[in-house]
Amino acid sequence: MDSSSKDQKPSGGGGFFSSLASSISNFGSAMQKSVNGLVGYEGLEVINPDGGTEDSEVEAQKGRWKQEDRDGYWKIMHKYIGADVTSLVTLPVLIFEPMSMLQKMAEIMEYSYLLDLADECEDPHMRLVYASCWFISVYYAMQRTWKPFNPILGETYEMTNHGGVTFIAEQVSHHPPIGAAHAESEHFIYEITSKVRTKFLGNSVDVYPVGRTRLTLKKAGVELELVPPPSKVNNLIFGRTWVDSPGEMVVTNLTTGDKVVLYFQPCGWFGAGRYEVDGYVYNSAEEPKILMTGKWSESMSYQPCDLEGEPLPGTQLKEAWKLAEAPKNDKYQYTHFAHKLNSFETAPKNLLASDSRLRPDRYALEKGDMSKAGSEKSSLEERQRAEKRARETKGHQFTPKWFEQSSDVFTTPWGEVEVYRNNGKYAEHRAAIDSSDSIEEVDVKSIEFNPWQYEDLTAE
Template structure:
């Protein structure tokens, strides 16, 4: 086994692919769609030389369509672009970005183990493996729906966790999330910063993720890598995230730094991860290695980062079994996220599960899904007009904007904090002995705070 330290120059992350087939007229495609992984196709880096040559010469659209799109997009080169026209529902999966945030809870038992663990370095092994585990699910080739302002998602009945997320801003698009069980709390504020480069775009995760392990009050901070979307117009589109992931114990100063290998020619280095857990003096204590789509392991190491004699690699995480030939490449947990089995009593009317476009797509009715999606977007615009005409300002329900502005590697971030009101709301609902028997699926989707408006 090669030492992770010797591979640091190779960079981070084995090509977290996320792509889609392209549909519709090029003039209706949006920069935001590309940034949100709409309209992307996955390159096959494991193909042979002939496959690679074919990919290199294969355009995403017909020549006339491609030229038209290129003329439209040239003016955006070098810009941070985040909001344009959305793409057809045909390329979407029946899930929203708020639900996708909840997918990080699939392997939450790793955080339970981190909380129970007394070894400070093993805590970081468990916590960092938890952060890696979601990338297997994130390689799906479908685009999640963008949340409506005020939309929420609730998750219960999984590892004792209560999870709530909310769309707290529309321009710029920002989401906030909070999860909690007896072992940990998880809080995230998420938004993106982008740079369009012509035939590619760099996407920077200007967000903050914090985990508090309850037993000792340890605070962990996660910095994920940036992403590069390649061959937007010419060639076959594919996604890579070279860089590094850093998990820092803010309480002790220890940290884990993991390097995910970029996807090279013919798939070289794909999925591979290596790195170290360091103490506060930046001395390596444990090495970590594996593949983000399969397994992660750890081993004690010396000051040079080499494995200690008479020690061996020990497995800490392995990907769970998953459905074969699933239409949307969902894991079993992704199906649970859409299920009302993981919904609490008296589901909020703003919950993503209740979106009519998402539900129609899940049932395979593309025509209805597209119409419902357009309707929701127009109602969102109408509500904004009404709100601004009345001088009202949108205020999130479950998260509060703070005065804190935290620096990230890609810019400053306004931080939202969980306000605890959802915990009180859920406790009040769960304490009721008599819950009416209305079918939750018949509840009308209603995230609107200033009137459920139709097109004016």
């Protein structure tokens, strides 16, 4: 995070920042206890987000794992403490959701109407209110405790039927795992190179977003850049899994120098501060212009403020974004939009064979066949290893179809990432299909998942 953003707070400790205190720097400050008395688990942290209603040993027995499974995975995983486990460990289907990471990248498109408002907005500071609310809106999806499938190298996900938005994502690297995505409408262009770095802590894992996000608003003629906060997944093996994302989110207008600095409060004792987001829109002179407050799990509001960050007299808080109603008691905590992302009914004409919807392990899990999902997942991973061997034998390198690696290297607070850009070929591909009457439409369900650049060589 840009260290200078800390200096942008209004002086005097007034306004919304008075509630932040010193908890911002305490990454994951919810009540934590070591499980004592459980032989072999010395130092294991079990964090109860509700804080103190039950002791740690009782909390440790909760969650989706059976006792024997918890014991087994602790024996396997404890040796990785302190390591980056991004692609190091093979995990059981039990903890997965029927969606790939590429699809999860597309979930930010649910509230794309906010970018339409931002692009049409004449006020440059309100433009940042709408854009930052759009970035916040995806956190409801990010807090799900199920793990999405790691994309196979060359896997894609495409969406062409949501509010005039065209979205294409591709897994462009396997080690380290990197996904690239490009979305476009009449109002905006969204580009992301997504890479994460993790640190396994035993019963939790810190997740650092080592990626680059750029958003161009076409009519407004401005380019925005996002630096999101890190996240922490608590109670991976023992206890009920939950996610916290304490820290700063910074959205910078690279064209004008205006920016938004928002603080995601860490979950404190008895759940205090959980989900809360507070901050300001600053002009290029680093003066606060609009305060923002709310919860990423519910809604965000804004109000004009003075140079001390206090609300201007005669103004009121106004809601800028509100979470859409979600299905009740959904097994995977999916929104209606998340279900739409998985649906074959919403797949574009002549869906790419590399599309995540077609993954046999994902589809089997969606249908509730855990055994088949596990075997299909193992089969896909073996085919991926076989293709890698084939490439190395022939001296070839993997080449993405819809993106190309640029010469740019983007530096984040947690590391560097090679930037991938849309190469324009997907737009040509989709335009050729949509404009042609001679291309025979294929039944989506008859398409076999195929992200491979080489034939399946597992039998060799």
